[in-house]
Amino acid sequence: MSDRPLLPLAGEPPRERADAARNRDALLCAARRLVAERGAADVTTEAVAEAAGVGKGTVFRRFGSREGLMAALLDTSEAAWQGEVLGGPPPLGPGAPPWERLEALGRTLVAKRLLHADLLRAAGRSGARSLAAYSFTAMHVQHLLRELEVEGDLLFLTTALLAPLEIPVLDALVHHDRDIPRVADGWVDLARRITRRPFPGDPSPTYS
Amino acid sequence: MSDRPLLPLAGEPPRERADAARNRDALLCAARRLVAERGAADVTTEAVAEAAGVGKGTVFRRFGSREGLMAALLDTSEAAWQGEVLGGPPPLGPGAPPWERLEALGRTLVAKRLLHADLLRAAGRSGARSLAAYSFTAMHVQHLLRELEVEGDLLFLTTALLAPLEIPVLDALVHHDRDIPRVADGWVDLARRITRRPFPGDPSPTYS
DNA sequence: AATACAAACGGACCCTGGTCCGGTTGTGCC
DNA sequence: GGCACAACCGGACCAGGGTCCGTTTGTATT
Structure with missing residues (x-):
């Protein structure tokens, strides 16, 4: 325990x-x-x-607080996920190309957040723990963006990528009939746009 | 009053x-x-x-609640802003091309949020009022995206555009030395990416 | 003006998160 | 084992948000 x-x-x-x-x-x-x-x-x-x-x-x-207690309940699953990101099998873990890793990160993150939604809600953003958790994710996303050679304010872009996955926002999305896979697809699309990746089905973008 | x-x-x-x-x-x-x-x-x-x-x-x-009271304090400035969006002078108001309107909307929104940060924080997202305020903004953004002929899950993209402007997220950004203009610039860049607009200074994107 | 009734009032009361401090108990050292 | 001290414990206590209900008051009607 x-x-x-x-x-x-x-x-x-x-x-x-x-x-x-x-x-x-x-x-x-x-x-x-x-x-x-x-x-x-x-x-x-x-x-x-x-x-x-x-x-x-x-x-x-x-x-420290009620929220801290709730956050502590999330520790094990959080640690497991961090472990997979850091050393698990690809594409979430190292070894896969950065885009695939980013996509896997997003999809698992959506699932994780939605799965523990009520606990996360009760945990708030207070605990030093949840701050640490956020930092980890942000670090990693930023790292992947760098590997993808994205240019611009990486801190802001990372924030933009992560903000829609905050619980209150997710709640609102789910309220609009978005289920897990759909949210995940939406997020991947967002990531594609933010990293300025061409759509997979797009013709070579020679719209001079 | x-x-x-x-x-x-x-x-x-x-x-x-x-x-x-x-x-x-x-x-x-x-x-x-x-x-x-x-x-x-x-x-x-x-x-x-x-x-x-x-x-x-x-x-x-x-x-209804303490938060409702705080939200009510924001009504006048909120109403004023909504008025300018709906019928004020361009580029925020109607008349300007959609991209200029979107940019203006973002910049004024950042300024407004940061200006009333403490009140917004105290208002939470509870009040029916703040839900109405959010809906208005979301509607408008979505409308502009449609005018810009953005394709995809417009609800999600709208959410993605607005999520980084939620108070807790803004707080975090400011914590990382981002001041108002810088956040605004970051947001405009984000909007450019989400709408898949070429950078202004970019050579014609013929990276076949 | 008198009457009737819905709406509004207010403050005692409850609940729960968080603090405080006098008493207790584990731990390292002799 | 016995001692000393720091860490820990627990529950009384406090504050602030939110509810409840007996009482008051505006308003419409005659």
């Missing part, structure tokens, strides 16, 4: 006390259960604390 | 009672003042109610 060192960084200064670790796992476990049976929106911090047999204060010391 | 019929629609079924109207104006007025002197984030509903000499319940009956 405790896949702690998602980002070890500094040489593990103190180290965590045993009871603290136990409590964290208990909290995560309880939270996961409650979210599964009630939906993330209806899970209060107090309920989680009680279910874990722990005081409310402990929740906040461990996770 | 009371620019009520922002969206009259049905034939004014009941009509508002005099005291209600008075209270609404008092609340808007008090809210505006408090926001100006403390910043939107530090204004509580109770404070507004008290400043307006009104019970807290009244705030919620009139505006």
Whole structure:
């Protein structure tokens, strides 16, 4: 359960006390259960604390906020995805040409976001965790854009690529009858335009 | 103050009672003042109610929620902007070619969003008002895209164009030293790519 | 002017996220 | 094992958003 060192960084200064670790796992476990049976929106911090047999204060010391707790529940799947991007099989992982990687990244990202939508909604953008997650994705997209020799304000273009995948925006899209594959197709089209790739079925673009 | 019929629609079924109207104006007025002197984030509903000499319940009956109240504060500037889009002078208003209109729309939108950033942040995306505001912009963008004969999923492309202008995204951009003009330039570039317009300084794109 | 009724009022009340601090407990060291 | 100290714990407490309902008040009608 405790896949702690998602980002070890500094040489593990103190180290965590045993009871603290136990409590964290208990909290995560309880939270996961409650979210599964009630939906993330209806899970209060107090309920989680009680279910874990722990005081409310402990929740906040461990996770900083309700949103932080929710974000922590996403860690494992997030870490798995990051792992596949960094070292999994192509086309998501390294080895495939950059365009294929970008496309795979987009499609899996759409699926992932929509799959965990309610948790992401409850997690907000607050947690340092979700900031780290965003940074990872942004870094990677930017890297791919560079490999694709895209010119321009890469930071902005990356933002533009990622912004439509923010939960509130996705919610709105889904509200307009867009299902997962359609959103994914839309995103790939967007990526094609942003990278100024010709359409696959386009005649050679000699519209002098 | 009371620019009520922002969206009259049905034939004014009941009509508002005099005291209600008075209270609404008092609340808007008090809210505006408090926001100006403390910043939107530090204004509580109770404070507004008290400043307006009104019970807290009244705030919620009139505006539905704190966010609704904040959104209401944006109405006048929003209405003004919509007016300029619909009937103001070109290039924002009608008369200019669609690309110029789109560019103007983007630039003014960036400026407007950044100008009212704290209020927008406090308004969230909740209020029916802000949904209406979004719909207006989306409609208009989509219309311009159609005039530009852009092909593809116009709803998605519109979303992609507007998503980077959502407050949280803008916040992130500004955090990376992007100032208003730079963001605006970035957006115009994005629009060029999405509409598949050649760069102005590009040689005729004959990269057969 | 008197009457009737829908609409509006207001503030007590509830809920939940977040803070605080006195007491407890694990851990490293002698 | 015993000691000392830092880290941790828990639950009382606070603040602010949102609801509820008994009371008041505007408005239309006669």
